[in-house]
Amino acid sequence: GLRQETLHAFGAFRGSNDVSSEAQLGRVVRVDRGEVDVLVEEGELRVMSGSQRAQAETAPVTGDWVVVAPDDEVGFYVALVLPRRTAMVRRDPAEQVSDQVLVANIDRVAVVHGLDQAANDARIERFLVLAIDSGAEPMIVLNKQDLGEVSDEYGWLETVAPVFTTSAEDGTGIDELRNAIGYGETLVFIGPSGVGKSTLVNAIFGEQVAETSEVRSRDRRGRHTTTTRELIELPSGGVVIDTPGIRAIGLWAADIALDEVFADIVALAPACRFRDCTHRQEPNCAVLEAVENGEIQAIRLARYQLLWQELAEQARDIELRKRAPSTSKRNKRRRK
Ligand SMILES: Nc1nc2c(ncn2[C@@H]2O[C@H](COP(=O)(O)OP(=O)(O)OP(=O)(O)O)[C@@H](O)[C@H]2O)c(=O)[nH]1
Ligand SMILES: [Mg+2]
Ligand SMILES: [Zn+2]
Missing domain, CATH: 3.40.50.300 (P-loop containing nucleotide triphosphate hydrolases)
Incomplete structure (x- = not known):
């Protein structure tokens, strides 16, 4: 799955950094307690994730393209996590x-x-x-x-x-x-x-x-x-x-994807009387009309609204945290 842009990034990194010429490109196969298995040309290498010593600012995850460099003490370490495509x-x-x-x-x-x-x-x-x-x-x-x-x-x-x-x-x-x-x-x-x-x-x-x-x-x-x-x-x-099975998963800033999964509801919204219609009790709501005549299931609308609310509350929490970056959790609770 190696792409041209990844190769370019590797070349640029090698050109501008003081890493050994033995540095090589590989793909992360699994991450396990601070150690990372990386697939390089000759096979799998076990390397230190190298949080303290590496230039790598991002922690590598499975599927990442990484630059692996040799080291006298630890064997190999991840020197760089290349930009992620997805x-x-x-x-x-x-x-x-x-x-x-x-x-x-x-x-x-x-x-x-x-x-x-x-x-x-x-x-x-x-x-x-x-x-x-x-x-x-x-x-x-x-x-x-x-x-x-x-x-x-x-x-x-x-x-x-x-x-x-x-x-x-x-x-x-x-x-x-x-x-x-x-x-x-x-x-x-x-x-x-x-x-x-x-x-x-x-x-x-x-x-x-x-x-x-x-x-x-x-x-x-x-x-x-x-x-x-x-x-x-x-x-x-x-x-x-x-991947390991997960029953539930928390979404992260996924508003656009949410609207794609509920495209049937989103498509009706422009016909609502109010531009900021929440489709709950507003008059002349095209979505509620669609529920009434059976085009959209009430329960599906409810699930959309729940997920929408979850993301909106999250965005608000992130914004709050940004404004008070040093506030500890305890202080925050006390202020409420
Ligand atoms: N009858 C039937 N059994 C299946 C099928 N696919 C998987 N199984 C069985 O379902 C059980 C669980 O399968 P796994 O592949 O371990 O499930 P998993 O999704 O990887 O589970 P986790 O690793 O725990 O997340 C095993 O006993 C499989 O043999 C299928 O298509 N038909
Ligand atoms: Mg499994
Ligand atoms: Zn509406």
Whole structure:
């Protein structure tokens, strides 16, 4: 997945910095407690992430293109994280007013749902916002087709992103999915635990490269088998990234992506009487009219409003934090 602009950035870095001529370009395969595995031309290198010593200001994540340089003490270290073409970013689960990059330089984000579970529009919508916000092409994979039907409930998905129906178990739809990953392209699978992300990776690859395990029989929930975001090179020249299952994910400044996932509602808004209509109780609201005559589900409008509110509150919190950068959490609470 190496692009011309990445090569240029590497050349520019080498030209203007005092790094060893042995510095080499590589791609991060996984990040594990301060150590980073980087795929370079000759194979995988374990390097220090090098937060203290490196010029690298950004912490490397899976999928990053990095410059790796040799060092007498630590072996190798990451000297530079090259500019990211795309990145999947969530709200940091610990630091609520900062963001966290999950994977970088991806071309496609495949949101996986298991058809053995009930449809969960809210969850898929949230994952789709994350996917679109990354700058990559979104896709939806309805897996475990051998265990459940693609009912009308899933019809709306096609209006947002291409839908692939697969069974990693019996091979249905696997060729189509594999063909969707072009030469040099990177696809990342996201979704809850147990939906079959790692099994899909294995099916696409053609042999067991990612660990999988059975879902709990009681509620068909996964067991959180995959624990790191891991990059795998396909024989076809494409790349897939397997990720640990997540049930919920915090969005980060994803307003534009949100409007893409709810394009049906957004398209009606210009016909509302008020330019800043919130579609809650305003007179002559085109969206509420569409709900009334059944074109838009009331529950879908409610979910849009919830996500919209979440992002608006977040933007306000970030703004507050910017104005009072040194205020500790305790002080902030006291001021309220
Ligand atoms: N019947 C059926 N079972 C599947 C299919 N895909 C995956 N499974 C099974 O579902 C279970 C969970 O699959 P995994 O690939 O480990 O799920 P995962 O999404 O990677 O889960 P985490 O790594 O925990 O996030 C395994 O027992 C798989 O064999 C499918 O298409 N059909
Ligand atoms: Mg897995
Ligand atoms: Zn309105």
